[in-house]
Amino acid sequence: MTIILRPFLLLSALVSLAFSLPPQSPFHKPPRPPTSLPVVLWHGLGDTYDSKGMVRIAEYINKTYPGTFVHSIYLNEKPGDDRNAGFIGHLSDQVEVLKGKVAYLD
Numbered sequence: 001m002t003i004i005l006r007p008f009l010l011l012s013a014l015v016s017l018a019f020s021l022p023p024q025s026p027f028h029k030p031p032r033p034p035t036s037l038p039v040v041l042w043h044g045l046g047d048t049y050d051s052k053g054m055v056r057i058a059e060y061i062n063k064t065y066p067g068t069f070v071h072s073i074y075l076n077e078k079p080g081d082d083r084n085a086g087f088i089g090h091l092s093d094q095v096e097v098l099k100g101k102v103a104y105l106d
Contacts, residue, residue: 036068040102045086049074071105073098 039061043054049072058070075085075094085094 036065038069038071038105040105041070041072042098043072043074043082043086046083047086048079048083050079073101 039058041049041054041057043049043051047053054072058072061068061070074082075089075097076082
């Protein structure tokens with residue numbers, strides 16, 4: 001009988017202790033208000049900086065994170081030349097050109 005009673009006593013002591021302790025604060029912190037960072041888009045092969053798809057992506061970002069600065073960057077302002085630059089040219093050279101352009105964005 002004592003063997004059966006010990007676990008019950010231990011369990012009842014733990015339960016009463018749990019109810020007598022002050023409530024605990026949650027383990028997670030409340031979320032902070034969202035902040036938006038600027039977004040620079042660079043299109044892929046065969047696309048242009050001003051294509052419908054790129055415009056939709058920029059619109060989606062602004063819809064999801066209102067007020068976000070979104071810029072679709074390009075190597076050449078002429079869409080056809082910009083598309084060709086995605087196929088022709090050295091990526092490291094293109095990155096250097098784009099770094100210069102990003103530095104002057106407002």
